[in-house]
Structures are given as structure tokens and as C-alpha cells.
Amino acid sequence: MTRPPFPEPTDSRESRTEVFVGYLDYFRAALVDKLRGIPEEELRSSRLPSGWSPIALLKHLTNVERRWLVWRFGGEHVGPPWPEWSEGRWYVPDDETLDELVSSLHEQAGRSDAIIRAHELSDTGSAGDAWDGEEPASLERILFHLVQEYARHLGHLDIVRELIDGEVGE
Numbered sequence: 085m086t087r088p089p090f091p092e093p094t095d096s097r098e099s100r101t102e103v104f105v106g107y108l109d110y111f112r113a114a115l116v117d118k119l120r121g122i123p124e125e126e127l128r129s130s131r132l133p134s135g136w137s138p139i140a141l142l143k144h145l146t147n148v149e150r151r152w153l154v155w156r157f158g159g160e161h162v163g164p165p166w167p168e169w170s171e172g173r174w175y176v177p178d179d180e181t182l183d184e185l186v187s188s189l190h191e192q193a194g195r196s197d198a199i200i201r202a203h204e205l206s207d208t209g210s211a212g213d214a215w216d217g218e219e220p221a222s223l224e225r226i227l228f229h230l231v232q233e234y235a236r237h238l239g240h241l242d243i244v245r246e247l248i249d250g251e252v253g254e
Contacts, residue, residue, distance in 0.1 A: 087113035090254065100205055104227040105197055111234035112193055114254060115142060116186055118241050122248060127182060131247045138244060139182060140174035141237055143167075146189045148233055149196045151214075152226050158199060159210025200227065 091097075091106035119127065119138055127139040136144075147168050155162040168174050176185070200223065209220030221229075245251045 087117055100224070101200060104224075104231065105200060107231050108193070108196070108227075108234065111231070111238060112145075112189060114238055115145065115234070115241065116189065118238070118245050118251075119182060119186075121251060122245065124182075126248050128176070128178075131244050134173070136174045137176065138241060139180075139185060140168060140176045141241060142182075142185045142189060143176050143180070144174050145234060145237060146185065146192050149192050149230060152230060153196045153199045156214040156220065157203075157209040157223060157226055159212050159214070165214070 088106070088110050091103065091110055095106070097103045097106060119142055122138055128137050130137050147166065150162055151165050154160050155165055168176070203223050205222065205224035205227070207223050209215070209223075209226065211220055242252070242254075
């Protein structure tokens with residue numbers, strides 16, 4: 085995945101949907117770029133008291149997209165909705181590789197983009213247990229949530245990457 089240019093506010097887009105897709109494409113690629121430069125032992129260890137590792141962040145963000153767009157919005161059964169969660173923290177088994185997790189992100193990105201483009205931003209998610217009794221959110225609200233989730237966690241990864249090897253910037 086080649087990182088597209090940052091989607092500047094002045095960039096022309098066909099629709100608000102394409103604005104969201106542009107940000108998600110950028111953030112996904114930035115995530116992979118940052119992770120590709122981290123040595124294996126640092127991918128699986130934590131520099132922070134909370135204990136999350138960079139590779140676990142990748143798994144988390146892939147599953148965030150799956151939970152919000154496939155499970156909550158689409159109403160599809162996704163198996164365990166939090167497969168990256170174990171014993172109170174994000175977890176990646178030793179046999180899952182960075183390449184496999186990047187491939188999962190790409191697969192989910194394709195599925196997410198298809199869901200996004202097949203609906204209007206005002207469409208609401210499917211009612212069901214995924215919403216814990218709350219009214220389902222609109223696709224637009226879900227996409228705002230996904231954009232902030234990526235932006236926030238990429239900021240965290242920026243700091244961790246700087247602690248690992250001094251690399252700064254987007």
C-alpha cells in the first residue's frame with residue numbers, strides 16, 4: 085500500500101464519502117509505513133505503561149473497522165468482536181506476523197471501502213445486540229469515529245516510534 089498524500093482540507097473530492105475514504109486510506113498507509121520500520125522485537129514489546137505493542141495496535145485498528153462497519157453498521161456476525169483483547173490488554177499471538185496482519189488490514193480496508201461506498205452517509209446501522217440497546221449510529225457518525233480512532237492511535241504510534249529509533253513525522 086503506497087501512502088497517498090495527506091488529504092488536505094483544500095483538496096477537491098467528489099463527495100463527503102470520498103473525504104472519509106481519503107482520510108482512512110491515508111491513515112491505513114501511514115500505520116503500515118510506521119510499523120514496517122520497527123524491528124521485530126520492538127513490534128512485540130511495549131515502551132508504555134499501558135503495555136500495548138505496535139503490532140497489537142495494527143490488529144486493534146483492523147478490528148475496529150470490522151466491528152464498526154461489518155458488525156454494527158452491517159449487522160453481520162463477526163465471531164468474537166474483540167479478538168485482539170486478552171487479559172485486560174491488546175494481544176497478538178507469537179505466530180501472527182506483521183505481514184499477515186498487514187494483509188488482514190488490506191482485506192478489511194477493501195471490505196470497509198465497499199460498505200462505505202454502497203451506502204449514503206445518512207444510512208443507519210442495523211439494529212441488534214452490537215449496539216447494547218442504543219439506537220444505531222449513521223454511517224457518517226461511524227466514519228467520524230473511525231477517522232478519530234486512526235488519528236489518535238497514529239499519534240500514539242508517532243511517540244512510540246520516536247522512542248524506539250528517533251524517527252519523527254508522518
